[in-house]
Amino acid sequence: MNRFKDAEHLLRVAGVFLIGVTAFLLFRAWFVPPSFGQYGHYRADSMKDVAALPVVHAGHEVCESCHSDVLDVKKAGKHAGVNCEACHGPQGKHAEDPGSVKPVLPDTSVLCARCHEANSAKPKGFPAVVTAEHSMGMPCNTCHKPHSPKIVDDDAAKGGKK
Amino acid sequence: MALPLNNFTYPNETELQWSILIVLYPFITGLVAGAFILASLERVFRVEAVKPTYRLALLTALAFLLVAPLPLQLHLGHPERSLEMYLTPHKSSAMAMFGFVYLWYLMAVLVLEIWLDYRRDIVLLARSSKGFLKLIYKVLTLGSDNISEGSLRVDDRVGYIVTVIGIPSAFLLHGYVGFIFGSIKANPWWSSPLMPVVFIFSAMVSGIAAVMLLYMALTKIRGEKISMPCVDTVAKYLFYIFIIDFSLEMLDLIHRIYEADESFRSLDFMVHTSLWIPHVIIQILLGTLVPIGILGATQLLPITEFARKRLYVLAGCLTLVGIFAMRWNVVIGGQLFSKSLLGYTTYELHFGSREGLGTAIFLTLLPLGILYVLARLLPPWQHHESAT
Amino acid sequence: MNMNRRFFISLTGAAAVAWESLLAGSPEESPNYKVADHWWAMLIDVEKCIGCGNCVRACAAENNVPEGFYRTWIERYQVDDENMTEPIVDSPNGGINGFPQRAAGTGLTTGTIKEFFVPKMCNHCIDSPCTQVCPVGATFTTPDGVTLVDEKYCLGCRYCVQACPYGCRFIHPEKHVAQKCTLCYHRITKGLTTACCEACPTAARQLADLKNPKDPIHEFMRTHSVQVLKPQMATGAKAFYAHLDGSVR
Secondary structure (H helix, E strand, C coil): CCCHHHHHHHHHHHHHHHHHHHHHHHHHHCCCCCCCCCCCCCCCCCHHHHHHCCCCCCCCCHHHHHHHHHHHHHHHHHHHHCCCCHHHHHCHHHHCCCCCCCCCCHHHHHHHHHHHHHCCCCCCCCEECCHHCCCCCCCHCCCEEEEEEECCHHHCCCCCCC | CCCCCCCCCHHHHCCCCCCCCHHHHHHHHHHHHHHHHEEEEEEEEHHHHHHHHHHHHHHHHHHHHHHHHHHHHHHHCCCCCCHHHHHHHCCCCCCHHHHHHHHHHHHHHHHHHHHHHHHHHHHHHHHCCHHHHHHHHHHHHCCCCCHHHHHHHHHHHHHHHHHHHHHHHHHHHHHHHHHHHCCCCCCCCCCHHHHHHHHHHHHHHHHHHHHHHHHHHHHHHHHCCCCCCHHHHHHHHHHHHHHHHHHHHHHHHHHHHHHHHCCHHHHCCCCHHCCCCHHHHHHHHHHHHHHHHHHHHCCCCCCCHHHHHHHHHHHHHHHHHHHHHHHHHHHHHHHHHHCCCCCCCCCCCCCCCCCCHHHHHHHHHHHHHHHHHHHHHHHCCCCCCCCC | CCCCCCHHHHHHHHHHHHHHHHCCCCCCCCCCCCCCHCCEEEEHHHHHHCCHHHHHHHHHHHCCCCCCCCCCCEEEEECCCEEEEEEEECHHHHHHHEECCCCCCCCCCCCCEEEEEEECCCCCCCCHHHHCCCCCEEEEEECCCCCCEECCCCCCHHHHHCCCCCCCCEEEECCCCCCCCCCCCCCCCCCCCCCCHCCCCCCCCCEEECCCCCCCCHHHHCCCEECCCCCCCCCCCCCEECCCCCCCC
8 A cells, every 4th residue: 555655746747648638629620611621631622612712714625616707817827826814914804794894805915925925945836036136116916916927918018026 | 164144033932931930940859859768878878877867857858849840830830730740740741740759759758767767756736835846746657656665666677668668769750851852852051861860960969969068057956966987978079979969960961972863963063152151160160170170189189178078068068059050051052042943042031020039049048947947846956866 | 795604514524623723712621532542743944944934933923932932943054065063054033934035155155065944943852851850740742742842830941941852842932831832732732723834834744643544644754754852861852854964953
C-alpha cells in the first residue's frame, strides 16, 4: 500500500493528461468541417466553392450563338482560330445582359501590335511587321478588317508596306 | 566562371516567403534542444561537474520552448486557423507532424521532468507561502502533499526514465525542424539528408553555449562564485560537439563543391556575394572557427581562471551569433536565389513591421523575461537533493 | 436580335450550359459533371507561342489575380547554341503586356542565337510536392486531377510556396492565403475551356482531358515528343510541353 501511496501523485499527472486528451478529441469532433476527408485529406466542399466562382469570359460558343454573322466572316479568314474574347476582352457581363452592357471596341493601333509586332523571339513564319514602318501610326483597321484581315481591296492597301 | 548575363527570377518570386521570424524559430527550438541535452549530461550520463547548471538548463529550455510558437503565429497569414494543424494534421507534412512533436516534448518531457524534479520544493513552497502565490503552488502540486522518501525515490526513477526518453525526443524536436527544410526537393540549398543532423548538432552547440553564459551571468549577478569545474566541463562538451558540427557543415560544403550539380553555379555565386558576410565571415569565421580555436586553446593550454572565464564568455557569445547566422543563411539564403537558378532577389528587413527586426528582438528577449519569472517561481539555485 | 431562352436550348450543349450559368448569376457546377469522368491536363506547344500575353491578361481578368502576382506567365528565352545551360530569360510583368523587342546591344549578341517564348503555369502535378507539405490539407488534388487551394482553410504558412519547384504559387496580398492557377475549375466543370486557352490566338495552349478518348491530346502525344518541366523532380506534372528546349528552366 505504501508503494501505491508514493506513486499516487503520478496518477494525478496521468489524470491531467487524460482530461487534456479528451477535451482535445471533443473539440476536434466539433470543429472539423463536415465534408473533410470525403475524397482525401481536404474539405471536399471547397471544390464546390471554387466551381461556384463567377465566370468572367463568356467563351466563344456563347458569343457565336448571337453573332453568327461575324463567325461566318471569321471562319473563312486567317483569324478563324482566334476566339472573340482574345481581342474583345472578357464579355461575360455583356453575354448576360447584351442590351445594357455594351463592349468597348478595342483600339487597333494597340491591340493588333500585341500579336503582330515584329519580335525576334516570335516563331518563324508568323505574320509580323514593324508597325512604325508598316502603318506609320495609322490604326490597323484603316486597311485590315480585324475579323478577316486579308486585304482584298487594292485601293485600301495603297500606301501601306508589307 | 561565367555568370548569367541577366538576372531572372520567376515572376512570383519577388518577395521572400519566410522572414526573420522563421530564422528565429529554429534558433529558439535549437536552444531548447541544446539546453536539454546539457541537462541530460548530468541526469543520465552522471557528469557530476555540470550539476549546478541542471535546473537552470531545464528552466531555460522551458522558457524558450514557450516562446517558440510565437514567431510562427506572427508569421502566419491566418493565425486564428493555426489550431487546424492539430485538428486535421496532414500526415505527409513535416510541419504538421512537428506540431505533435512539439506538444510531446513540451508536456511529456520537459514539463513532466521539471515537475518531477521540483515537486518536493513545490510542496514545501505551497505550505510556506501565502495568498495568490500559495494558490499557484497548490495548483502545481496537483493536490498531492506526499514528499516522503519513497515518493521522492519514485520521482527520481521516473524522472530518469523521462530524461532517457527526452534525449531522443530533443533530437526529434530539432531534427524535425531540420527535416522541414531538408525535405524540400524544390530548394537545392535546403534539400539534403544532412540537414536534420546539422540542425541537431548546431542546436546542441547553441543550447550549451546559452546555458553556460546564463549560468555565468546569473551566478555573477547573485554574487556567488562560479564553479570552475562546472564551466570547464561545459566548455569541454561544447568544444567536442562544435567539432562534430563543423565537420558536418564542411562535409555538406565539400560535397556540394565536388558534385557541382545544376544548382552549384547559382549557389556558389550567392555565397560569394550576398551571403559572403553572413555565411563566410560571420558563421564560419567568427561564429565557428574562432570559438573552436578559443575553446581548443582553453583545453590544451594552461590558462588562468580569470582569463578562461572571459574566453568562455567570448566563445559563448560568438557561438550564439554564429548559430543564429547559420539559421539565417539556411532560411534567408535559401530564398535569395531563384528556383530558375538564373537570378537572385533581396531581403528587405524592416524594423517596425509585424515580421520585422523589432519583433525579432522582442521575441529573443522575451524568453529571458519568462526565465526570470520561472526562476523566481521555481528557484534553480537550491541544492538538488535527489533521493539517491 | 431578339433571342429568347427557348432558342438557346437548341444550341450546343456547352454553350447552353454556359449561358444558363451566366444567367443564373451565382453559377454552380454543371449538374452533368462527374469528377470521376475527367482527368485534366494541359498541352502547351512552345513553337506556337507568340508571346502576345493574352493568356496572362485573360487569366488576371477571369480570376481576379492581384497586380504583381501571376497564376500564369510567359518567359522569353535567348539561347546560344554553345551554352545551353545559361539562357537569357526575361518576363517583364509576367508578359502581361507582351514583350518589347530587345534593344540593340542587350542580351546575347554573339553566337548562334535561338529565341522563343514559353508559357508557364501550375502543372497540376499528380505527385505534387505542394500538397504533400501542406500541414492542414488546405491544398489538394481533386479526383479529376486539378490542384486547388481551399481559401477558407489555408493558414498562409507559405510552406507550399516553398515546395513548388515551378514558382507558380503566391500569397494573396490581401487575403493572406495561398493562390495559384485553378485550371479555371469554375469553367471546366461547366464545359467551358480555361480563360488562357480561350484567349490564346494560336492554340499554343490547349486544355486536355486525358480520360476523354476523343481528346486530341492522345493523338498529339502519340505523334510528337512531349516533355514536362523539371522531370528530375518527379512531380508527375500534367502540363505537357511540345517542342520544349533543354535550356528551359
